Amino acid sequence: MADQLASLADFAALLHVDVADLHAPAATLLIECATAVVQEVAEQRIVRATSTVTLEPSPGRWLWLPQLPVVSVASVTLDGTVFASGDYSVRGNRLWRSAGWQTAASWETAGTLAPSEIEVTYTHGYADGAQELQRARQAVVALAGAVYANPSGVTRAQIDDYAVAYEAMSARMEAAPYLRHGLRRYYGRSAGLITLGG
Template sequence: MADQLASLADLAALLHVEVADLHAPAATLLIECATAVVQETAGQRIVRATSTVTLEPGPGRWLWLPQLPVVSVASVSLDGTALVVGEGYSVRGHRLWRSAGWQSVGSWETAGSVAPSEVVVEYTHGYEAGAQELQRARQAVVALAGAVYANPSGVTRAQIDDYAVAFEAMSARMEAAPYLRDGLRRYYGRSAGLITLGG
C-alpha cells in the first residue's frame, strides 16, 4: 500500500459528503498521489517507515542519515562489518558519529589514497500516524486531492484512475502554489532538522 497522509474521512469532510458517497478507489488513488507530491515537495518521506540505505561517506567522523526525523537505528555496517552502538558508533540526533571516522582500514589503497567505504544503515524515520507534526502535510494532501476529486475534468475524465495523470495534475497545482510548496520545504525539509541551539 502506498503512503497516505490523509484519510477518506478527511477528504469527505472537505467535500461536505459522507465517506460512503465517495468513489473509494478514485479517492484513495488521489490521496496516494497527493501524498507522493507532498513528500516529493518536502524532499523526503514524512510518514513513519523503516529503510535500509547504503551511503558512501567522506573521511569525517559525522554521517548524516537522509530521512528525518530519525527515530531509531537498528543496525550499521561498515564495508560489510557490523558495528555495535556504543562501541563502533553512536547516534546523535539525525547523524551517526564514529571516533575513527567512516573510512575503514580496508579501504586504504596501497598508494596511500582512500577508496570510498560503504556504510549500510537500517533505521526508522518519519512521524508517527496522528502526530501533530503531520498536520501541515495532511492539510496539503486533502487540499490537493479535494481539488482534483471535485473537478476531475482538470485531470482528464477518461483517466481519473491513472496514477501518472493525477500525479502530474497535482504537481502542477503545487507549482502554482509557491506559498504551500515553500512552507512544506521549510517545515519538513532537511534544513528544519539542522538547526542546533546553543554552542
C-alpha cells in the same frame, strides 16, 4: 499499499460529505497521489517507515542519514563489518563514530582514502497522528480534493489513472510556490544543519 498522509475521513470532511458517499477507490488513489507529490516536494518520505540505505560518506566522524526525522537505527554495516550499537551513537539525524567512517581496509597503496560503503537500516518519519504531520495532511487533502471535486481538471474524464492524477496534482503544486517552499522548509533538511569537519 502506497503511503497516505490523509485518511478517507479527512477527505470526506473537506468535501462536506459522509465517507460512505465517497467513491472510495478514486478517493484513495487521489490521497496516494497527493501524498507522493507532497513527499516529492518535501524531499522526504514524511510517513513513518523503515529503510535500508547505502551511503558513501566523506572522511569524518559524522554521518547524515537522508530521511528525517530519525527515530531509531536497527543496524550499521561499514565495508562489510556489522557494528554493535555501542560502536556508534545516534545524535538527532546523524550517526557519530569516534574513529570516523573510514576503515583501515579503505586505504589505497597511494596512501589516500578510498570511499567506504555504509549500509544503514533505520526507522524515520512521523507516526500516525503526530502533530508534525498536520501541514502535510492539509496539503494532501487540498490537492486531492481539488482533483476529486473537479475531475475535468485532469486531462481525461476518468480519474482512476495514477499517472494522470499525479500530473494534475504536480501542476497544481507548481502553481503554489508558497506551499512548495513551506513544505521544504518544514520537512526538509536545513542547510544550516550541515556540520563541516570531523
